[in-house]
Amino acid sequence: xxxxxxxxxxxxxxxxxxxxxxxxxxxxxxxxxxxxxxxxxxxxxxxxxxxxxxxxxxxxxxxxxxxxxxxxxxxxxxxxxxxxxxxxxxxxxxxxxxxxxxxxxxxxxxxxxxxxxxxxxxxxxxxxxxxxxxxxxxxxxxxxxxxxxxxxxxxxxxxxxxxxxxxxxxxxxxxxxxxxxxxxxxxxxxxxxxxxxxxxxxxxxxxxxxxxxxxxxxxxxxxxxxxxxxx
Amino acid sequence: xxxxxxxxxxxxxxxxxxxxxxxxxxxxxxxxxxxxxxxxxxxxxxxxxxxxxxxxxxxxxxxxxxxxxxxxxxxxxxxxxxxxxxxxxxxxxxxxxxxxxxxxxxxxxxxxxxxxxxxxxxxxxxxxxxxxxxxxxxxxxxxxxxxxxxxxxxxxxxxxxxxxxxxxxxxxxxxxxxxxxxxxxxxxxxxxxxxxxxxxxxxxxxxxxxxxxxxxxxxxxxxxxxxxxxxxxxxxxxxxxxxxxxxxxxxxxxxxxxxxxxxxxxxxxxxxxxxxxxxxxxxxxxxxxxxxxxxxxxxxxxxxxxxxxxxxxxxxxxxxxxxxxxxxxxxxxxxxxxxxxxxxxxxxxxxxxxxxxxxxxxxxxxxxxxxxxxxxxxxxxxxxxxxxxxxxxxxxxxxxxxxxxxxxxxxxxxxxxxxxxxxxxxxxxxxxxxxxxxxxxxxxxxxxxxxxxxxxxxxxxxxxxxxxxxxxx
Amino acid sequence: xxxxxxxxxxxxxxxxxxxxxxxxxxxxxxxxxxxxxxxxxxxxxxxxxxxxxxxxxxxxxxxxxxxxxxxxxxxxxxxxxxxxxxxxxxxxxxxxxxxxxxxxxxxxxxxxxxxxxxxxxxxxxxxxxxxxxxxxxxxxxxxxxxxxxxxxxxxxxxxxxxxxxxxxxxxxxxxxxxxxxxxxxxxxxxxxxxxxxxxxx
Numbered sequence: 001x002x003x004x005x006x007x008x009x010x011x012x013x014x015x016x017x018x019x020x021x022x023x024x025x026x027x028x029x030x031x032x033x034x035x036x037x038x039x040x041x042x043x044x045x046x047x048x049x050x051x052x053x054x055x056x057x058x059x060x061x062x063x064x065x066x067x068x069x070x071x072x073x074x075x076x077x078x079x080x081x082x083x084x085x086x087x088x089x090x091x092x093x094x095x096x097x098x099x100x101x102x103x104x105x106x107x108x109x110x111x112x113x114x115x116x117x118x119x120x121x122x123x124x125x126x127x128x129x130x131x132x133x134x135x136x137x138x139x140x141x142x143x144x145x146x147x148x149x150x151x152x153x154x155x156x157x158x159x160x161x162x163x164x165x166x167x168x169x170x171x172x173x174x175x176x177x178x179x180x181x182x183x184x185x186x187x188x189x190x191x192x193x194x195x196x197x198x199x200x201x202x203x204x205x206x207x208x209x210x211x212x213x214x215x216x217x218x219x220x221x222x223x224x225x226x227x228x229x230x231x
Numbered sequence: 232x233x234x235x236x237x238x239x240x241x242x243x244x245x246x247x248x249x250x251x252x253x254x255x256x257x258x259x260x261x262x263x264x265x266x267x268x269x270x271x272x273x274x275x276x277x278x279x280x281x282x283x284x285x286x287x288x289x290x291x292x293x294x295x296x297x298x299x300x301x302x303x304x305x306x307x308x309x310x311x312x313x314x315x316x317x318x319x320x321x322x323x324x325x326x327x328x329x330x331x332x333x334x335x336x337x338x339x340x341x342x343x344x345x346x347x348x349x350x351x352x353x354x355x356x357x358x359x360x361x362x363x364x365x366x367x368x369x370x371x372x373x374x375x376x377x378x379x380x381x382x383x384x385x386x387x388x389x390x391x392x393x394x395x396x397x398x399x400x401x402x403x404x405x406x407x408x409x410x411x412x413x414x415x416x417x418x419x420x421x422x423x424x425x426x427x428x429x430x431x432x433x434x435x436x437x438x439x440x441x442x443x444x445x446x447x448x449x450x451x452x453x454x455x456x457x458x459x460x461x462x463x464x465x466x467x468x469x470x471x472x473x474x475x476x477x478x479x480x481x482x483x484x485x486x487x488x489x490x491x492x493x494x495x496x497x498x499x500x501x502x503x504x505x506x507x508x509x510x511x512x513x514x515x516x517x518x519x520x521x522x523x524x525x526x527x528x529x530x531x532x533x534x535x536x537x538x539x540x541x542x543x544x545x546x547x548x549x550x551x552x553x554x555x556x557x558x559x560x561x562x563x564x565x566x567x568x569x570x571x572x573x574x575x576x577x578x579x580x581x582x583x584x585x586x587x588x589x590x591x592x593x594x595x596x597x598x599x600x601x602x603x604x605x606x607x608x609x610x611x612x613x614x615x616x617x618x619x620x621x622x623x624x625x626x627x628x629x630x631x632x633x634x635x636x637x638x639x640x641x642x643x644x645x646x647x648x649x650x651x652x653x654x655x656x657x658x659x660x661x662x663x664x665x666x667x668x669x670x671x672x673x674x675x676x677x678x679x680x681x682x683x684x685x686x687x688x689x690x691x692x693x694x695x696x697x698x699x700x701x702x703x704x
Numbered sequence: 705x706x707x708x709x710x711x712x713x714x715x716x717x718x719x720x721x722x723x724x725x726x727x728x729x730x731x732x733x734x735x736x737x738x739x740x741x742x743x744x745x746x747x748x749x750x751x752x753x754x755x756x757x758x759x760x761x762x763x764x765x766x767x768x769x770x771x772x773x774x775x776x777x778x779x780x781x782x783x784x785x786x787x788x789x790x791x792x793x794x795x796x797x798x799x800x801x802x803x804x805x806x807x808x809x810x811x812x813x814x815x816x817x818x819x820x821x822x823x824x825x826x827x828x829x830x831x832x833x834x835x836x837x838x839x840x841x842x843x844x845x846x847x848x849x850x851x852x853x854x855x856x857x858x859x860x861x862x863x864x865x866x867x868x869x870x871x872x873x874x875x876x877x878x879x880x881x882x883x884x885x886x887x888x889x890x891x892x893x894x895x896x897x898x899x900x901x902x903x904x905x
Binding site (some may be wrong): 024042055062167168175209 | 395564601619677686699
């Protein structure tokens, strides 16, 4: 069994403890020994993508120090995994990103499972987040895991491939365009009539959820929490 | 009585920073409707015809590598092109910048004894503002591409690389023709076929009598000295065939090493731009051919900032662009703002990486006009990694002092695990009053930029670290 | 000799400076297709694409007359085969006709250099039975004869058939525009009617 390090991401560290808890439960259910190195903080994506290369490099270096010894680093974020894989090579000349797996990649490609023994008797619509889908190339991996969940009813999200408008500091710097994108995403989500809107990134879900909290619609949930559910 | 023509460019400030200009565009419901409709139509068509080819990805790989090869061998290929075009009877000129290119073109027009030209749609001539320059020196340039004609009649500016009038719907186009085209037929309807017929009649005499034409080129083949123009309507063929004098203004990045490279690019370009298997007309010419088409053939090789882009190892991939505009059509930002908000002839994702490189120090706001969603990279036929270049340019550009301080502070905390944990704890404590509600509804600036449209969840009482520690015990 | 460099010298110098240390040029991979699957019915595919572009397709030499419709004056390249000049029209050989003359023609009848099935593209390269570019542009109706042996499946097979430095026109259907709401509409400045006559061997 590989030594699995859990990178929970700064967003989950600050706001969404249920998501990393879910990852731990899923991996342990599958027999993995999960470790949480407490010195972890942030992958540096916000700094890199906002143009602060030196700051980003410092955080990337710290990430490598914390996770360098693990065979596999699992994270419930397509965006952070893409950061390590795409940007660390030229940022700090490190290929540690090759060992960083977004949860669905680890479950399907490494663990070789699609049915993780979950039960979730609800209607769910799924938003494929941009970095997970395009930068990381997750394809339908999260969806395949969700399809195997007992009791779940998946509903297609119209214009699913459209960005929700988050984009890190884009949401602040170009707040009006971002809000226009968000409005469409929230409308499409509400139109599904689903109880839950699942995605592979809590940063996007913070954004969509923040909009839905005003306009109404499905409850945002990280798909790991669905996979962990046995209710 | 049809409504008054109000060009979109007169409402959206070209010199304002992108967020401000975008806000104006977002407040124009008809513009947004037209853009959403047009980009939605073309997206589906592109996906369809790209999906038809089982070697689409290998084609993209080849195209990207050919373009990288061209960039690496630009001096040698430019000279090779010059030699072969000259041997075939063309006059090759070199222009360091817009002013030089415009001056050369104007001189050739006068030497041909003309005071007006017909034009094939060309981004290079828009970039150097040839029409404006010609007008200033007493020459007239008539756009002949339907969309360019619409924009010129409306006294507007183009809003899209391929379809400069994408922001107008058929009814608005009818109104423009009705009011601004002297020979528009009476009772003109908004049927696209009727509009196309009106344009045909309007331009026919001009085509058949023009002495000089100005074009750009989609490709310049070094091996043969040939130029290639890809078009749909036949206005290109008219301009490239009927006048005695032809002036083609070609960016140096348009070079291709060999004629057979067209087998790659002529599959990718039409499918990516108009979503067709092939565009209706492609013209290829090499110098002058006795008894066939223009006898006085000029090519102006244009730098105008391109060698500056070439010097940037990451940024130079922007020179691979073949102006298909697929990136505009899939961009969620472009779809909502249109092209005017970008304040440059190259809008959308490609503009966001090209404009600030072609004109360093200007357009520093454009690399931020993207959520980095990556849809542009996914469709780019020459695989320009636009998100990568956007991030790269953000890393080069200036940063506002307050933001720099905030980012520095965040990094200082995040680089020290103990400080980070303390900050998380402080945030949990500080947000206690809002815990029951679970969300913050209004924040002071700059948080107000978030809460303008979204609530912000507050940190939970117990974090993951507490849970983990508890479990380990 | 002037001390100030010419634009040519300066641009070339800028390029070389920009590329200083850029290293070797990559060798492009060539993993894409250069022909269709063997066994593909390329004639059927060509017809399908042409019809999709709203061109009219006819079969056999005799159908030239029908393809010309009620055109009365038809310009032809001087070297157009005599046995293609079928029907009741007056065939006017292009011996330095003026633009006004061409504008007075109802149609043009030519051959071609190659036809690409996968994209429905007919290629002219000023070769035999094709004439100069203006004659296939000014008349509103183009009838083009395509021999079976001129049809290839793929663009990569057609390019070697062309005279590379001759003036070329690649035609995929009649004149069209996508400039209004990005929907294709046939008929702007080029010939609005395209008739293709296929000759079997």
